Amino acid sequence: MKFVVFGLTISSSWGNGHATLWRGLCRALAKRGHRVVFFEKDVPYYGANRDFVEIPGGDLILYQEWNDVRRRAEEEVRDADVAMVTSYCPDGIVAGTLVLASARATRVFYDLDTPVTFSRLDAGEPISYIGPQGLAGFDLVLSYTGGRALQRLKTELGAQRVAPLYGHVDPDVHRPVLRVQHYGSDLSYLGTYAADRQDTLQRLFIDPAARRPDRRFLIGGAQYPDDFPWQPNIHFVRHLPPPEHPAFFSSSRLTLNITRQAMAEMGWCPSGRLFEAAACGAPILSDTWEGLDSFFQPGKEILIVGHMEDTVAALDLTDAELGRIAKAGRDRVLEEHTSEHRARELEILLGGATSLSRSTGGPAAMMEA
Structure with a gap:
Protein backbone atom coordinates (compact mmCIF):
# COMPACT_ATOMS: atom_id res chain seq x y z
CA MET A 1 0.00 0.00 0.00
CA VAL A 169 9.49 0.38 19.84
CA ASP A 170 11.85 -0.62 17.04
CA PRO A 171 14.12 -3.27 18.65
CA ASP A 172 16.67 -2.79 15.87
CA VAL A 173 17.19 0.73 17.22
CA HIS A 174 16.44 0.31 20.92
CA ARG A 175 18.38 -2.67 22.24
CA PRO A 176 20.91 -3.43 25.00
CA VAL A 177 24.35 -1.98 24.29
CA LEU A 178 27.57 -1.64 26.25
CA ARG A 179 27.46 0.69 29.22
CA VAL A 180 28.71 4.23 28.56
CA GLN A 181 30.39 5.83 31.55
CA HIS A 182 28.99 9.35 31.25
CA TYR A 183 25.45 7.93 31.01
CA GLY A 184 26.00 5.67 34.01
CA SER A 185 23.52 6.12 36.86
CA ASP A 186 21.76 4.37 39.69
CA LEU A 187 18.52 6.02 38.54
CA SER A 188 17.89 7.86 35.28
CA TYR A 189 15.00 9.85 33.86
CA LEU A 190 14.61 10.70 30.19
CA GLY A 191 11.99 13.26 29.25
CA THR A 192 11.35 16.80 28.10
CA TYR A 193 10.65 19.16 30.99
CA ALA A 194 6.92 19.48 31.70
CA ALA A 195 5.40 21.52 34.51
CA ASP A 196 2.64 18.97 35.05
CA ARG A 197 5.25 16.26 35.75
CA GLN A 198 7.36 18.33 38.10
CA ASP A 199 5.61 17.43 41.38
CA THR A 200 5.94 13.73 40.57
CA LEU A 201 9.55 14.16 39.47
CA GLN A 202 10.25 15.94 42.75
CA ARG A 203 8.68 13.13 44.79
CA LEU A 204 10.07 10.16 42.87
CA PHE A 205 13.45 11.43 41.69
CA ILE A 206 14.71 14.66 43.26
CA ASP A 207 13.77 13.86 46.87
CA PRO A 208 15.26 10.33 46.63
CA ALA A 209 18.45 11.91 45.28
CA ALA A 210 18.62 14.10 48.38
CA ARG A 211 17.97 11.04 50.56
CA ARG A 212 20.72 9.02 48.84
CA PRO A 213 23.60 11.43 48.18
CA ASP A 214 25.92 8.48 47.57
CA ARG A 215 23.96 7.42 44.46
CA ARG A 216 24.25 8.93 40.98
CA PHE A 217 21.09 10.28 39.35
CA LEU A 218 20.86 11.38 35.72
CA ILE A 219 18.29 13.42 33.77
CA GLY A 220 18.27 13.61 29.99
CA GLY A 221 15.97 15.97 28.10
CA ALA A 222 15.22 19.41 26.76
CA GLN A 223 13.67 22.66 27.98
CA TYR A 224 14.67 22.39 31.66
CA PRO A 225 14.44 25.83 33.33
CA ASP A 226 17.31 27.63 35.05
CA ASP A 227 15.54 27.38 38.42
CA PHE A 228 15.18 23.58 38.31
CA PRO A 229 15.91 22.20 41.81
CA TRP A 230 19.14 20.34 41.03
CA GLN A 231 20.89 18.29 43.70
CA PRO A 232 24.68 17.78 43.82
CA ASN A 233 24.29 14.13 42.74
CA ILE A 234 21.83 14.83 39.90
CA HIS A 235 23.62 15.08 36.56
CA PHE A 236 22.16 16.38 33.33
CA VAL A 237 22.46 15.56 29.64
CA ARG A 238 20.72 17.95 27.29
CA HIS A 239 18.40 16.65 24.55
CA LEU A 240 19.32 13.12 23.50
CA PRO A 241 18.56 12.05 19.91
CA PRO A 242 17.13 8.52 19.54
CA PRO A 243 20.48 6.93 18.55
CA GLU A 244 21.74 7.80 22.05
CA HIS A 245 18.76 6.33 23.90
CA PRO A 246 20.08 2.74 23.97
CA ALA A 247 23.33 3.85 25.63
CA PHE A 248 21.40 6.02 28.08
CA PHE A 249 19.04 3.24 29.16
CA SER A 250 21.64 0.47 29.02
CA SER A 251 23.83 2.48 31.39
CA SER A 252 21.02 2.90 33.94
CA ARG A 253 20.72 0.57 36.90
CA LEU A 254 17.10 1.76 37.08
CA THR A 255 15.13 4.23 34.97
CA LEU A 256 12.04 6.22 35.91
CA ASN A 257 8.93 6.81 33.79
CA ILE A 258 6.58 9.68 34.67
CA THR A 259 3.31 10.10 32.81
CA ARG A 260 1.93 13.46 31.72
CA GLN A 261 -1.06 14.47 33.83
CA ALA A 262 -3.64 14.35 31.03
CA MET A 263 -2.39 10.92 29.96
CA ALA A 264 -2.47 9.56 33.51
CA GLU A 265 -5.98 10.88 34.13
CA MET A 266 -7.35 9.29 30.96
CA GLY A 267 -5.43 6.04 31.34
CA TRP A 268 -4.60 3.44 28.69
CA CYS A 269 -1.86 5.66 27.28
CA PRO A 270 1.57 4.04 27.57
CA SER A 271 4.49 6.31 26.83
CA GLY A 272 6.84 5.18 24.10
CA ARG A 273 9.63 5.64 26.67
CA LEU A 274 8.31 2.60 28.55
CA PHE A 275 8.79 0.34 25.56
CA GLU A 276 12.13 1.91 24.62
CA ALA A 277 13.61 1.48 28.10
CA ALA A 278 12.37 -2.09 28.42
CA ALA A 279 13.71 -3.00 24.97
CA CYS A 280 17.13 -1.70 26.06
CA GLY A 281 17.08 -3.96 29.10
CA ALA A 282 16.57 -1.29 31.76
CA PRO A 283 14.43 -2.14 34.81
CA ILE A 284 11.66 0.46 34.98
CA LEU A 285 10.07 2.38 37.83
CA SER A 286 6.78 4.03 36.86
CA ASP A 287 3.88 5.94 38.29
CA THR A 288 0.59 4.14 37.77
CA TRP A 289 -2.53 4.72 35.70
CA GLU A 290 -5.55 2.78 34.55
CA GLY A 291 -4.62 0.10 32.03
CA LEU A 292 -0.91 -0.09 32.83
CA ASP A 293 -1.25 -3.72 33.87
CA SER A 294 -2.43 -4.57 30.34
CA PHE A 295 1.00 -3.64 28.99
CA PHE A 296 3.32 -4.75 31.80
CA GLN A 297 2.81 -6.95 34.85
CA PRO A 298 3.50 -4.84 37.96
CA GLY A 299 6.06 -6.35 40.30
CA LYS A 300 7.37 -8.72 37.66
CA GLU A 301 7.94 -6.73 34.47
CA ILE A 302 7.82 -3.20 35.93
CA LEU A 303 7.96 -1.62 39.41
CA ILE A 304 5.21 0.81 40.45
CA VAL A 305 6.24 3.74 42.64
CA GLY A 306 4.12 6.44 44.23
CA HIS A 307 6.24 7.84 47.06
CA MET A 308 9.84 8.71 47.72
CA GLU A 309 10.21 5.64 49.91
CA ASP A 310 9.22 3.41 46.96
CA THR A 311 12.05 4.78 44.86
CA VAL A 312 14.55 4.41 47.70
CA ALA A 313 13.42 0.81 48.25
CA ALA A 314 13.88 0.06 44.54
CA LEU A 315 17.41 1.45 44.68
CA ASP A 316 18.15 -1.06 47.44
CA LEU A 317 17.15 -4.09 45.36
CA THR A 318 19.95 -6.43 44.37
CA ASP A 319 21.36 -6.53 40.87
CA ALA A 320 19.93 -10.03 40.48
CA GLU A 321 16.42 -8.83 41.37
CA LEU A 322 16.65 -5.91 38.98
CA GLY A 323 18.01 -8.19 36.27
CA ARG A 324 14.98 -10.46 36.50
CA ILE A 325 12.62 -7.49 36.17
CA ALA A 326 14.57 -6.10 33.23
CA LYS A 327 14.53 -9.43 31.38
CA ALA A 328 10.80 -9.94 31.96
CA GLY A 329 10.02 -6.42 30.76
CA ARG A 330 12.15 -6.80 27.64
CA ASP A 331 10.57 -10.18 26.83
CA ARG A 332 7.08 -8.66 27.11
CA VAL A 333 7.95 -5.81 24.76
CA LEU A 334 9.47 -8.08 22.14
CA GLU A 335 6.40 -10.33 22.28
CA GLU A 336 3.74 -7.59 22.05
CA HIS A 337 4.93 -4.00 21.63
CA THR A 338 7.31 -3.65 18.70
Whole structure:
Protein backbone atom coordinates (compact mmCIF):
# COMPACT_ATOMS: atom_id res chain seq x y z
CA MET A 1 0.00 0.00 0.00
CA LYS A 2 0.96 3.61 -0.46
CA PHE A 3 0.51 5.72 2.68
CA VAL A 4 0.41 9.51 2.51
CA VAL A 5 0.77 11.08 5.96
CA PHE A 6 0.42 14.71 7.01
CA GLY A 7 2.02 14.86 10.44
CA LEU A 8 3.84 16.93 13.02
CA THR A 9 7.38 15.68 12.45
CA ILE A 10 9.42 12.63 11.63
CA SER A 11 12.67 14.48 10.94
CA SER A 12 13.33 15.79 14.46
CA SER A 13 12.93 14.09 17.84
CA TRP A 14 13.48 17.39 19.67
CA GLY A 15 10.78 18.03 22.27
CA ASN A 16 8.18 15.63 20.85
CA GLY A 17 7.24 11.97 20.94
CA HIS A 18 5.91 11.69 17.39
CA ALA A 19 9.17 11.35 15.48
CA THR A 20 10.53 8.17 17.06
CA LEU A 21 7.17 6.43 16.74
CA TRP A 22 6.86 7.32 13.07
CA ARG A 23 10.40 6.23 12.31
CA GLY A 24 9.78 2.79 13.79
CA LEU A 25 6.40 2.42 12.12
CA CYS A 26 7.73 3.53 8.71
CA ARG A 27 10.60 1.04 8.91
CA ALA A 28 8.19 -1.75 9.85
CA LEU A 29 5.79 -0.83 7.04
CA ALA A 30 8.65 -0.72 4.53
CA LYS A 31 9.75 -4.22 5.58
CA ARG A 32 6.20 -5.37 4.86
CA GLY A 33 6.28 -3.91 1.35
CA HIS A 34 4.48 -0.60 1.94
CA ARG A 35 5.60 2.92 1.04
CA VAL A 36 5.12 6.06 3.16
CA VAL A 37 5.11 9.63 1.85
CA PHE A 38 5.34 11.96 4.86
CA PHE A 39 4.57 15.69 4.62
CA GLU A 40 6.18 17.79 7.36
CA LYS A 41 6.17 21.55 7.78
CA ASP A 42 9.77 22.75 8.04
CA VAL A 43 9.68 24.83 11.22
CA PRO A 44 12.87 26.41 12.65
CA TYR A 45 13.01 24.53 15.98
CA TYR A 46 12.81 21.14 14.26
CA GLY A 47 15.07 22.24 11.42
CA ALA A 48 17.76 23.23 13.92
CA ASN A 49 17.53 19.80 15.59
CA ARG A 50 17.03 17.51 12.60
CA ASP A 51 18.27 13.96 13.19
CA PHE A 52 16.48 12.00 10.44
CA VAL A 53 16.36 12.84 6.74
CA GLU A 54 15.30 9.76 4.80
CA ILE A 55 12.34 7.39 5.14
CA PRO A 56 13.27 3.81 4.16
CA GLY A 57 11.47 3.00 0.93
CA GLY A 58 9.48 6.24 1.12
CA ASP A 59 9.66 10.02 0.83
CA LEU A 60 9.97 12.84 3.33
CA ILE A 61 8.57 16.08 1.93
CA LEU A 62 9.55 19.19 3.89
CA TYR A 63 7.74 22.41 3.06
CA GLN A 64 7.63 26.01 4.22
CA GLU A 65 4.01 26.92 3.49
CA TRP A 66 0.99 24.81 2.56
CA ASN A 67 0.48 26.62 -0.74
CA ASP A 68 4.02 25.67 -1.74
CA VAL A 69 3.18 21.98 -1.51
CA ARG A 70 -0.57 21.87 -2.08
CA ARG A 71 -0.34 20.60 -5.66
CA ARG A 72 2.22 17.93 -4.72
CA ALA A 73 -0.02 16.85 -1.84
CA GLU A 74 -3.00 16.52 -4.17
CA GLU A 75 -0.95 14.43 -6.58
CA GLU A 76 0.31 12.10 -3.85
CA VAL A 77 -3.15 11.59 -2.33
CA ARG A 78 -4.67 10.92 -5.75
CA ASP A 79 -3.13 7.44 -5.99
CA ALA A 80 -2.74 6.73 -2.27
CA ASP A 81 -4.23 3.65 -0.65
CA VAL A 82 -4.20 5.33 2.76
CA ALA A 83 -4.35 9.08 3.36
CA MET A 84 -3.78 10.14 6.96
CA VAL A 85 -3.61 13.32 8.99
CA THR A 86 -2.35 13.35 12.56
CA SER A 87 -2.79 15.44 15.67
CA TYR A 88 -0.59 18.52 15.91
CA CYS A 89 -0.08 18.62 12.16
CA PRO A 90 0.49 22.39 11.67
CA ASP A 91 -1.77 22.34 8.59
CA GLY A 92 -4.06 19.65 9.96
CA ILE A 93 -7.35 21.24 8.98
CA VAL A 94 -6.49 21.95 5.33
CA ALA A 95 -4.70 18.62 5.04
CA GLY A 96 -7.74 16.94 6.55
CA THR A 97 -9.96 18.57 3.95
CA LEU A 98 -7.72 17.16 1.23
CA VAL A 99 -7.74 13.69 2.79
CA LEU A 100 -11.53 13.67 3.16
CA ALA A 101 -11.94 14.61 -0.50
CA SER A 102 -10.12 11.47 -1.61
CA ALA A 103 -12.31 9.06 -3.57
CA ARG A 104 -9.75 6.26 -3.57
CA ALA A 105 -7.82 6.22 -0.29
CA THR A 106 -8.91 4.96 3.10
CA ARG A 107 -9.19 8.21 5.04
CA VAL A 108 -7.58 8.10 8.47
CA PHE A 109 -7.09 10.46 11.39
CA TYR A 110 -4.47 9.41 13.96
CA ASP A 111 -4.60 11.21 17.30
CA LEU A 112 -1.25 10.71 18.98
CA ASP A 113 -2.27 13.26 21.63
CA THR A 114 -5.77 12.14 22.58
CA PRO A 115 -5.61 13.29 26.23
CA VAL A 116 -4.51 16.76 25.10
CA THR A 117 -7.27 16.83 22.49
CA PHE A 118 -9.91 16.22 25.16
CA SER A 119 -8.36 18.53 27.73
CA ARG A 120 -8.65 21.32 25.18
CA LEU A 121 -12.15 20.25 24.23
CA ASP A 122 -13.20 20.24 27.90
CA ALA A 123 -11.70 23.70 28.39
CA GLY A 124 -13.50 25.07 25.34
CA GLU A 125 -10.19 25.80 23.63
CA PRO A 126 -9.74 25.49 19.86
CA ILE A 127 -8.14 22.34 18.47
CA SER A 128 -5.90 23.47 15.65
CA TYR A 129 -5.72 20.09 13.89
CA ILE A 130 -9.43 19.13 13.79
CA GLY A 131 -11.89 21.03 11.62
CA PRO A 132 -15.39 22.22 12.59
CA GLN A 133 -16.96 18.99 11.31
CA GLY A 134 -14.99 16.94 13.81
CA LEU A 135 -13.92 13.43 12.80
CA ALA A 136 -17.14 12.22 11.22
CA GLY A 137 -15.82 12.02 7.67
CA PHE A 138 -12.92 9.68 8.32
CA ASP A 139 -13.13 5.96 7.55
CA LEU A 140 -10.96 5.18 10.57
CA VAL A 141 -9.86 7.17 13.62
CA LEU A 142 -6.82 5.81 15.41
CA SER A 143 -5.96 6.80 18.97
CA TYR A 144 -2.69 6.57 20.87
CA THR A 145 -4.95 6.21 23.91
CA GLY A 146 -7.43 3.42 24.52
CA GLY A 147 -10.07 2.93 27.20
CA ARG A 148 -12.84 5.49 27.54
CA ALA A 149 -11.10 7.81 25.08
CA LEU A 150 -12.37 5.65 22.23
CA GLN A 151 -16.00 6.22 23.12
CA ARG A 152 -15.41 9.94 23.59
CA LEU A 153 -13.97 10.17 20.09
CA LYS A 154 -17.30 8.86 18.85
CA THR A 155 -19.73 10.76 21.04
CA GLU A 156 -17.91 14.11 21.18
CA LEU A 157 -16.03 14.29 17.89
CA GLY A 158 -18.27 12.18 15.66
CA ALA A 159 -15.80 9.42 14.80
CA GLN A 160 -17.51 6.49 13.08
CA ARG A 161 -14.93 3.75 13.57
CA VAL A 162 -12.22 4.02 16.22
CA ALA A 163 -9.38 1.81 17.40
CA PRO A 164 -6.27 2.19 19.53
CA LEU A 165 -2.85 2.15 17.93
CA TYR A 166 -0.57 2.29 20.95
CA GLY A 167 3.06 3.26 21.27
CA HIS A 168 5.77 0.82 20.25
CA VAL A 169 9.49 0.38 19.84
CA ASP A 170 11.85 -0.62 17.04
CA PRO A 171 14.12 -3.27 18.65
CA ASP A 172 16.67 -2.79 15.87
CA VAL A 173 17.19 0.73 17.22
CA HIS A 174 16.44 0.31 20.92
CA ARG A 175 18.38 -2.67 22.24
CA PRO A 176 20.91 -3.43 25.00
CA VAL A 177 24.35 -1.98 24.29
CA LEU A 178 27.57 -1.64 26.25
CA ARG A 179 27.46 0.69 29.22
CA VAL A 180 28.71 4.23 28.56
CA GLN A 181 30.39 5.83 31.55
CA HIS A 182 28.99 9.35 31.25
CA TYR A 183 25.45 7.93 31.01
CA GLY A 184 26.00 5.67 34.01
CA SER A 185 23.52 6.12 36.86
CA ASP A 186 21.76 4.37 39.69
CA LEU A 187 18.52 6.02 38.54
CA SER A 188 17.89 7.86 35.28
CA TYR A 189 15.00 9.85 33.86
CA LEU A 190 14.61 10.70 30.19
CA GLY A 191 11.99 13.26 29.25
CA THR A 192 11.35 16.80 28.10
CA TYR A 193 10.65 19.16 30.99
CA ALA A 194 6.92 19.48 31.70
CA ALA A 195 5.40 21.52 34.51
CA ASP A 196 2.64 18.97 35.05
CA ARG A 197 5.25 16.26 35.75
CA GLN A 198 7.36 18.33 38.10
CA ASP A 199 5.61 17.43 41.38
CA THR A 200 5.94 13.73 40.57
CA LEU A 201 9.55 14.16 39.47
CA GLN A 202 10.25 15.94 42.75
CA ARG A 203 8.68 13.13 44.79
CA LEU A 204 10.07 10.16 42.87
CA PHE A 205 13.45 11.43 41.69
CA ILE A 206 14.71 14.66 43.26
CA ASP A 207 13.77 13.86 46.87
CA PRO A 208 15.26 10.33 46.63
CA ALA A 209 18.45 11.91 45.28
CA ALA A 210 18.62 14.10 48.38
CA ARG A 211 17.97 11.04 50.56
CA ARG A 212 20.72 9.02 48.84
CA PRO A 213 23.60 11.43 48.18
CA ASP A 214 25.92 8.48 47.57
CA ARG A 215 23.96 7.42 44.46
CA ARG A 216 24.25 8.93 40.98
CA PHE A 217 21.09 10.28 39.35
CA LEU A 218 20.86 11.38 35.72
CA ILE A 219 18.29 13.42 33.77
CA GLY A 220 18.27 13.61 29.99
CA GLY A 221 15.97 15.97 28.10
CA ALA A 222 15.22 19.41 26.76
CA GLN A 223 13.67 22.66 27.98
CA TYR A 224 14.67 22.39 31.66
CA PRO A 225 14.44 25.83 33.33
CA ASP A 226 17.31 27.63 35.05
CA ASP A 227 15.54 27.38 38.42
CA PHE A 228 15.18 23.58 38.31
CA PRO A 229 15.91 22.20 41.81
CA TRP A 230 19.14 20.34 41.03
CA GLN A 231 20.89 18.29 43.70
CA PRO A 232 24.68 17.78 43.82
CA ASN A 233 24.29 14.13 42.74
CA ILE A 234 21.83 14.83 39.90
CA HIS A 235 23.62 15.08 36.56
CA PHE A 236 22.16 16.38 33.33
CA VAL A 237 22.46 15.56 29.64
CA ARG A 238 20.72 17.95 27.29
CA HIS A 239 18.40 16.65 24.55
CA LEU A 240 19.32 13.12 23.50
CA PRO A 241 18.56 12.05 19.91
CA PRO A 242 17.13 8.52 19.54
CA PRO A 243 20.48 6.93 18.55
CA GLU A 244 21.74 7.80 22.05
CA HIS A 245 18.76 6.33 23.90
CA PRO A 246 20.08 2.74 23.97
CA ALA A 247 23.33 3.85 25.63
CA PHE A 248 21.40 6.02 28.08
CA PHE A 249 19.04 3.24 29.16
CA SER A 250 21.64 0.47 29.02
CA SER A 251 23.83 2.48 31.39
CA SER A 252 21.02 2.90 33.94
CA ARG A 253 20.72 0.57 36.90
CA LEU A 254 17.10 1.76 37.08
CA THR A 255 15.13 4.23 34.97
CA LEU A 256 12.04 6.22 35.91
CA ASN A 257 8.93 6.81 33.79
CA ILE A 258 6.58 9.68 34.67
CA THR A 259 3.31 10.10 32.81
CA ARG A 260 1.93 13.46 31.72
CA GLN A 261 -1.06 14.47 33.83
CA ALA A 262 -3.64 14.35 31.03
CA MET A 263 -2.39 10.92 29.96
CA ALA A 264 -2.47 9.56 33.51
CA GLU A 265 -5.98 10.88 34.13
CA MET A 266 -7.35 9.29 30.96
CA GLY A 267 -5.43 6.04 31.34
CA TRP A 268 -4.60 3.44 28.69
CA CYS A 269 -1.86 5.66 27.28
CA PRO A 270 1.57 4.04 27.57
CA SER A 271 4.49 6.31 26.83
CA GLY A 272 6.84 5.18 24.10
CA ARG A 273 9.63 5.64 26.67
CA LEU A 274 8.31 2.60 28.55
CA PHE A 275 8.79 0.34 25.56
CA GLU A 276 12.13 1.91 24.62
CA ALA A 277 13.61 1.48 28.10
CA ALA A 278 12.37 -2.09 28.42
CA ALA A 279 13.71 -3.00 24.97
CA CYS A 280 17.13 -1.70 26.06
CA GLY A 281 17.08 -3.96 29.10
CA ALA A 282 16.57 -1.29 31.76
CA PRO A 283 14.43 -2.14 34.81
CA ILE A 284 11.66 0.46 34.98
CA LEU A 285 10.07 2.38 37.83
CA SER A 286 6.78 4.03 36.86
CA ASP A 287 3.88 5.94 38.29
CA THR A 288 0.59 4.14 37.77
CA TRP A 289 -2.53 4.72 35.70
CA GLU A 290 -5.55 2.78 34.55
CA GLY A 291 -4.62 0.10 32.03
CA LEU A 292 -0.91 -0.09 32.83
CA ASP A 293 -1.25 -3.72 33.87
CA SER A 294 -2.43 -4.57 30.34
CA PHE A 295 1.00 -3.64 28.99
CA PHE A 296 3.32 -4.75 31.80
CA GLN A 297 2.81 -6.95 34.85
CA PRO A 298 3.50 -4.84 37.96
CA GLY A 299 6.06 -6.35 40.30
CA LYS A 300 7.37 -8.72 37.66
CA GLU A 301 7.94 -6.73 34.47
CA ILE A 302 7.82 -3.20 35.93
CA LEU A 303 7.96 -1.62 39.41
CA ILE A 304 5.21 0.81 40.45
CA VAL A 305 6.24 3.74 42.64
CA GLY A 306 4.12 6.44 44.23
CA HIS A 307 6.24 7.84 47.06
CA MET A 308 9.84 8.71 47.72
CA GLU A 309 10.21 5.64 49.91
CA ASP A 310 9.22 3.41 46.96
CA THR A 311 12.05 4.78 44.86
CA VAL A 312 14.55 4.41 47.70
CA ALA A 313 13.42 0.81 48.25
CA ALA A 314 13.88 0.06 44.54
CA LEU A 315 17.41 1.45 44.68
CA ASP A 316 18.15 -1.06 47.44
CA LEU A 317 17.15 -4.09 45.36
CA THR A 318 19.95 -6.43 44.37
CA ASP A 319 21.36 -6.53 40.87
CA ALA A 320 19.93 -10.03 40.48
CA GLU A 321 16.42 -8.83 41.37
CA LEU A 322 16.65 -5.91 38.98
CA GLY A 323 18.01 -8.19 36.27
CA ARG A 324 14.98 -10.46 36.50
CA ILE A 325 12.62 -7.49 36.17
CA ALA A 326 14.57 -6.10 33.23
CA LYS A 327 14.53 -9.43 31.38
CA ALA A 328 10.80 -9.94 31.96
CA GLY A 329 10.02 -6.42 30.76
CA ARG A 330 12.15 -6.80 27.64
CA ASP A 331 10.57 -10.18 26.83
CA ARG A 332 7.08 -8.66 27.11
CA VAL A 333 7.95 -5.81 24.76
CA LEU A 334 9.47 -8.08 22.14
CA GLU A 335 6.40 -10.33 22.28
CA GLU A 336 3.74 -7.59 22.05
CA HIS A 337 4.93 -4.00 21.63
CA THR A 338 7.31 -3.65 18.70
CA SER A 339 6.80 -1.45 15.65
CA GLU A 340 6.31 -4.65 13.65
CA HIS A 341 3.36 -5.59 15.89
CA ARG A 342 1.78 -2.16 15.35
CA ALA A 343 2.30 -2.35 11.58
CA ARG A 344 0.43 -5.64 11.50
CA GLU A 345 -2.35 -4.21 13.67
CA LEU A 346 -2.60 -1.23 11.34
CA GLU A 347 -2.92 -3.49 8.29
CA ILE A 348 -5.79 -5.36 9.96
CA LEU A 349 -7.54 -2.14 10.99
CA LEU A 350 -7.20 -0.67 7.52
CA GLY A 351 -8.60 -3.84 5.99
CA GLY A 352 -11.69 -3.51 8.15
CA ALA A 353 -12.06 0.19 7.40
CA THR A 354 -11.78 -0.44 3.66
CA SER A 355 -14.45 -3.15 3.80
CA LEU A 356 -16.74 -0.90 5.82
CA SER A 357 -16.29 2.01 3.45
CA ARG A 358 -16.98 -0.07 0.36
CA SER A 359 -20.00 -1.84 1.80
CA THR A 360 -21.71 1.28 3.14
CA GLY A 361 -20.51 4.01 0.82
CA GLY A 362 -18.22 5.32 3.55
CA PRO A 363 -18.92 7.45 6.61
CA ALA A 364 -20.76 10.09 4.60
CA ALA A 365 -23.30 7.52 3.45
CA MET A 366 -23.68 6.26 7.02
CA MET A 367 -24.40 9.78 8.23
CA GLU A 368 -26.93 10.37 5.47
CA ALA A 369 -28.65 7.09 6.31
